[in-house]
Amino acid sequence: MEKQIHNYIDKKTEGIIIKKLRTAGCVFAENEARLLISEAQTLDKLTDMVEQRVTGLPLEHIIGWADFCGIRIEVEQGVFIPRPRTEFLVKQAAFLATPGSIIVDLCCGTGAVGAALAKVIGPIELYATDIDPTSVKCARQNTTFFGGNVYEGDLYHPLPSALHNRVDVLVANAPYVPTDSIELLPQEARKYEKRVALDGGMEGLDVQKRVASEALIWLAPRGYLLVETSHKQAFQTAEILAQNGLNPKVTHCVELDATVVIGTRISRVNKACKYHKSH
Template sequence: MLSGSRADLVRRLRAAGCVYAEDEADLLLAAADSPAALAVLAGRRIAGEPLEQVLGWAEFAGLRVAVTAGVFVPRARTALVVEAAVAATGPAPAVVDLCCGSGAAALVLAHRLTPRWLAAADLDPNAVECARRNLAHLGVPVFQGDLFGPLPTRWRGRLDLVVANAPYVPTAAVATMPAEARLHEARLALDGGRDGLSVLRRVAAESARWLAPGGHLAVEVAADQAGTLAAAMRGYGLRPRVVHDDDLDATAIVARRTD
């Protein structure tokens, strides 16, 4: 019986360094329909694969989001960006989720807002495939390409909200990240360039052209990067506001395009 394996599974997970071994054991047991399936799932997790990729899903902002191998796993702290974006935008907005990964933010925005249209985009083909799986039932298109590059040009200057969970880890710091991320998520979802802000600067500069007057850009950033990025945003004609959540250990910037 699978439940009889729990104590041993907890022991093996704890030995592998899993802090929440009991919770993870329960999730793995629930996901397995046979001892053989449990052995495969447990083996993957003990070898260091992210739990969410092993299970095939992650919980994000109260929703279950499909996550496939190699795709960036939604972090709990990114909920701050989504909440800040929802609070900033008006009714029936035109929304784009850039660097969408699994499409987690777009999925939540589709439930929290009533967008007149909503789209997502990512450079990684694996992420695009995963996001399409998560968003297909909502009819949300997911484009593959670099930032705004794959979007229809007729949308330029008409967006009310751009949300981007772009990479912001400095290149030199990627090697110090936990192995779960460093070895099992696409590097382009992690590496933000020399100071971590290379992609986010581009997001801000291009958003100034794609947002409608009064539209908002919402991004996640490290707390010690917020001042530098906010200054860059002001240079692009955006009016930034830094938001921080101690409980989530998260920092976001919401920037309004000036009229």
């Protein structure tokens, strides 16, 4: 069995790695160097990992995991990497749920949101879907411990119909980057993450509209739909939820630069699209 080599790397070698990463544009070169060294099994493997990082491959794809809400989330190459800002989505959803809640995570990616919610809330009935087979594989690995039920398919389509009108909390970190803005994303995203996880259509709202349009079929009375969006798109996202029978509220976290719109199920469509802002 190969042994990890982090105990055998001297400061000089570590310094060389840090310099190489920094030259390649890695902002957190010191932290990344330590992670690569700690994860490498051999010197040859370490050399290969550093070279991959220098060429632009995301750190999480190289080491195979990401830290999200204090959980080690397995991440395979090509899969959307959970972002720190999405921890705000978890926080907002956790506030609205209780142990035993039925929670559905749409566009689940690695399953990070569902896993984090199960850890924070306690025992929940967790369901998750994603259209990408590799993401589904990751999500199953990441939510197995929490009893997650992960399905491959488009949004609600693969969910069991027994969940109709029973879901307490729907969370959706659906793609919301406008198509024309994909080319402006950092190289790590646009080159190494699948476009289906990023592209939200012309205005970035296409998937959000589809999520909202069927929400009432699944939500329990007084159930909630939480959608991560951008600060710029927040009003439009709120309007979409209101047009589909949800009472929207915009929440924003300055520290994480994160925005979540929370829609509460109401008895009829709120055509006036009134919503409240909270910070």
